[in-house]
Amino acid sequence: MSQKREAAIVGIYEYPSRDVEGKVSALQIKAHSAAKALEDAGLSWKDVDAIYDAGDGGGMSGLTIAEYFGIKPNVIDTTATGGSAYEFQAAHARRDIAAGRAKVALLTYGSTAHSNFAAIGVGGQGLHGASVQPSDNMESFSGSTLVANYAMVAQRHSHMYGTTPTQLAEISVATRMHAMRNPEAVQAMKDLEFLDIRETTIEDVVTSRIIADPLRLLECCMISDGGGAVVIASPEVARNCKKKPVWIIGSGEATKYPENGGDITTSAGAQSAPVAFADAGVSPSELDVAMIYDSFSITVLTILEDLGFCKKGEGGSYVEGGRLRFDRPNDGPALNTDGGGLSSNHPGMRGIFLLLEATRQLRGESTSQVENAKLAVAHGNGGMLGSRHTAGTIILGGD
Amino acid sequence: MAEQKAKTPRRTTPKLTELDTKQFWEATKDKVLSYQQCDDCKTVVFYPRAHCTGCTSGTLSWKTASGKGTVYSYSVVRQSYHPFYKQMVPYAVAWIDLDEGPRLMSNVVGIDDPSKDIKIGQKVELEWEDGETVNFPIFKVVS
Numbered sequence: 055m056s057q058k059r060e061a062a063i064v065g066i067y068e069y070p071s072r073d074v075e076g077k078v079s080a081l082q083i084k085a086h087s088a089a090k091a092l093e094d095a096g097l098s099w100k101d102v103d104a105i106y107d108a109g110d111g112g113g114m115s116g117l118t119i120a121e122y123f124g125i126k127p128n129v130i131d132t133t134a135t136g137g138s139a140y141e142f143q144a145a146h147a148r149r150d151i152a153a154g155r156a157k158v159a160l161l162t163y164g165s166t167a168h169s170n171f172a173a174i175g176v177g178g179q180g181l182h183g184a185s186v187q188p189s190d191n192m193e194s195f196s197g198s199t200l201v202a203n204y205a206m207v208a209q210r211h212s213h214m215y216g217t218t219p220t221q222l223a224e225i226s227v228a229t230r231m232h233a234m235r236n237p238e239a240v241q242a243m244k245d246l247e248f249l250d251i252r253e254t255t256i257e258d259v260v261t262s263r264i265i266a267d268p269l270r271l272l273e274c275c276m277i278s279d280g281g282g283a284v285v286i287a288s289p290e291v292a293r294n295c296k297k298k299p300v301w302i303i304g305s306g307e308a309t310k311y312p313e314n315g316g317d318i319t320t321s322a323g324a325q326s327a328p329v330a331f332a333d334a335g336v337s338p339s340e341l342d343v344a345m346i347y348d349s350f351s352i353t354v355l356t357i358l359e360d361l362g363f364c365k366k367g368e369g370g371s372y373v374e375g376g377r378l379r380f381d382r383p384n385d386g387p388a389l390n391t392d393g394g395g396l397s398s399n400h401p402g403m404r405g406i407f408l409l410l411e412a413t414r415q416l417r418g419e420s421t422s423q424v425e426n427a428k429l430a431v432a433h434g435n436g437g438m439l440g441s442r443h444t445a446g447t448i449i450l451g452g453d
Numbered sequence: 454m455a456e457q458k459a460k461t462p463r464r465t466t467p468k469l470t471e472l473d474t475k476q477f478w479e480a481t482k483d484k485v486l487s488y489q490q491c492d493d494c495k496t497v498v499f500y501p502r503a504h505c506t507g508c509t510s511g512t513l514s515w516k517t518a519s520g521k522g523t524v525y526s527y528s529v530v531r532q533s534y535h536p537f538y539k540q541m542v543p544y545a546v547a548w549i550d551l552d553e554g555p556r557l558m559s560n561v562v563g564i565d566d567p568s569k570d571i572k573i574g575q576k577v578e579l580e581w582e583d584g585e586t587v588n589f590p591i592f593k594v595v596s
């Protein structure tokens with residue numbers, strides 16, 4: 055392989071607790087995770103010369119986080135595109151490093167969404183600031199919830215392509231199976247008081263309570279606390295780090311929003327993915343691992359199609375028969391081997407965990423390790439699938 | 454406040470201080486469903502804006518929609534923590550394609566069972582729900 059080797063993920067850390075009981079702040083989660091990720095790389099604060107922040111540390115986050123960490127970076131990037139922000143930031147870090155503007159980039163995330171009782175999906179408080187966007191001002195009277203927004207994609211997908219609840223359930227079942235192998239995910243489900251912590255069946259999923267038709271409880275992600283950090287470095291730095299580098303070999307970014315006559319069964323991923331695969335010089339069929347933002351089952355199904363693992367409309371039959379499990383390496387990539395947002399953690403912006411688990415896979419450190427994994431995709435979706443959202447696709451290659 | 458009393462929960466009400474959408478909501482006071490179209494390139498612009506998204510020189514005119522449309526997609530909300538909407542569950546939210554082109558998010562009402570009686574592709578027509586400051590454009594199934 056003649057992959058571009060301009061920048062690599064050299065340090066990672068996932069904050070273990072999903073319920074900090076209000077005793078730890080988002081900023082503290084970010085700093086703790088940063089320190090641990092730097093340790094993982096064999097680096098320290100003084101080595102960091104670029105920071106990337108999605109605003110979870112508060113207003114003017116580029117300044118806030120630099121002071122809080124006690125560093126003076128040369129590159130400050132505050133790309134905030136929702137849950138996909140970390141894929142955007144990883145792409146920008148690679149670009150900045152390749153351009154010689156930085157050598158060690160630090161991405162962090164911290165959230166106490168669970169402790170704050172943020173009922174993100176079902177009309178709880180806390181999502182709207184003082185000012186209002188024109189789009190919100192037009193749509194909020196309808197009482198559409200975040201879950202209903204995604205559900206409208208599932209409804210339309212089913213109408214267009216005959217996608218069934220049983221097919222969508224495959225995504226939840228495979229993800230839970232991976233979660234049960236990940237002690238941190240099992241602990242998360244205990245801490246968040248899941249009623250039934252075990253592997254699930256398709257029957258379990260399709261008989262669970264409907265939240266917004268057709269999406270059921272076991273197709274919806276959890277709301278946890280959490281966070282993490284990623285350190286990205288130049289090839290020169292990467293060579294001297296403690297773990298083997300995981301190279302960022304491709305990236306793509308895109309937006310999508312409602313258009314008169316538009317198609318909501320196609321996400322922004324249909325624009326970002328071809329760019330990323332062309333950049334990496336690999337095709338979807340070569341991938342071993344797919345880390346896809348699983349806010350809901352339908353998010354994954356739509357994005358599997360948009361990433362090119364199957365044609366538009368064929369996602370339903372593609373996922374059938376347990377194909378997404380980690381122990382089916384000949385059937386295409388394994389999905390969300392950490393347990394995903396459905397069964398491991400979802401503090402609001404899950405994109406960073408996609409990079410973390412993809413890196414573990416390419417290091418050989420996953421609890422659901424895909425044998426001989428060499429290529430992975432991390433695809434973040436930020437905002438809402440059924441209306442307006444961003445997509446960041448990152449292709450990673452092992453050393 | 455001392456005189457604070459229990460308020461009847463209300464729909465989330467648009468802010469008339471939002472400058473792009475103010476005129477749309479002002480028109481609902483007269484039960485007019487409006488949208489914009491560019492005089493020059495004929496692009497239908499929705500949600501409302503001060504500029505044309507189809508060309509850089511266009512002048513937008515306000516038009517009145519007939520209120521006839523089609524369900525593009527929908528969902529039935531069964532869980533909400535919002536004080537108004539939680540008392541409405543189960544209720545249908547939908548993307549409605551108006552015959553004139555705009556796609557808007559609204560509700561479909563007047564059906565027995567929202568999980569069975571709404572279909573994608575179904576024809577709907579405008580019905581107004583009275584609000585305190587503005588009126589709300591919602592839709593009923595055309596039988």
Ligand SMILES: [Zn+2]
Pocket residue numbers: 491492493494495496505506507508509510511512
């Ligand atoms: Zn125009």
